[in-house]
Amino acid sequence: MPDALEESATPTLVGRSSSHFTRVTRIFAAEMRIRCSLRVVHDLMSSDPDDYGGNPALRIPVLQTPQGVWFGALNVCRALWRRSSLRPHVIWPEDLDEPLLANAQELILQAMATEVTLIMSKLSDASDRNAHHAKMRAGLVNMMSWLEENAQAALAALPTQRDLSYLEVTLFCLVTHLEFRNVLPTASYSHLNLFCQQFALRPSVGETPYRFDT
Numbered sequence: 001m002p003d004a005l006e007e008s009a010t011p012t013l014v015g016r017s018s019s020h021f022t023r024v025t026r027i028f029a030a031e032m033r034i035r036c037s038l039r040v041v042h043d044l045m046s047s048d049p050d051d052y053g054g055n056p057a058l059r060i061p062v063l064q065t066p067q068g069v070w071f072g073a074l075n076v077c078r079a080l081w082r083r084s085s086l087r088p089h090v091i092w093p094e095d096l097d098e099p100l101l102a103n104a105q106e107l108i109l110q111a112m113a114t115e116v117t118l119i120m121s122k123l124s125d126a127s128d129r130n131a132h133h134a135k136m137r138a139g140l141v142n143m144m145s146w147l148e149e150n151a152q153a154a155l156a157a158l159p160t161q162r163d164l165s166y167l168e169v170t171l172f173c174l175v176t177h178l179e180f181r182n183v184l185p186t187a188s189y190s191h192l193n194l195f196c197q198q199f200a201l202r203p204s205v206g207e208t209p210y211r212f213d214t
């Protein structure tokens with residue numbers, strides 16, 4: 001197959017419709033108008049990298065393209081952007097060059113990772129009464145409080161000339177996922193909820209709802 005045709009072949013996203021890191025990439029794909037087929041990872045307890053599109057970390061999302069395989073949400077989003085003919089103006093994490101914005105991005109990604117650990121330890125039947133679990137929950141609550149306090153200022157500090165930012169997509173996927181997976185009630189986070197309501201007006205959000213794959 002000629003290179004040009006290979007590049008245009010539909011990429012496969014390996015992930016789950018219930019996963020927040022996967023949703024980040026699905027929102028990016030929708031924003032870039034790139035059609036991806038979803039290969040669902042049904043068993044997150046599998047230790048076989050082949051079940052995760054070859055990712056040795058045994059994590060999703062992964063994007064399989066004719067060019068190669070991309071591990072992790074940020075790599076996937078960048079790969080999608082490079083494939084896109086639209087090439088919208090995206091603010092990436094490395095563009096966040098002041099503490100407020102850089103720390104907001106760090107805490108959003110850490111809160112997402114903490115949520116994964118809490119959910120996975122519950123799934124694997126680990127006791128949720130141990131000291132590490134309690135520390136992770138405390139950290140998650142602290143991070144969400146920090147984000148609630150600082151989100152308005154951080155969002156206002158984003159460059160106005162943008163079509164999209166990794167910060168907004170990850171923040172939206174984090175806050176809505178906490179509620180979806182009953183990890184933490186979010187009703188009291190009024191600024192974060194307002195942001196989510198506004199961000200949810202984007203068609204890319206409506207096209208990628210959280211749901212459990214069957």
Ligand SMILES: N[C@@H](CCC(=O)N[C@@H](CS)C(=O)NCC(=O)O)C(=O)O
Nearest residue numbers: 019020021059060061072073116120
């Ligand atoms: N650094 C990775 C983290 C991905 C991640 O933690 N994904 C979760 C699903 S949302 C996962 O694969 N969990 C399986 C596990 O923890 O074993 C990224 O940014 O994509």
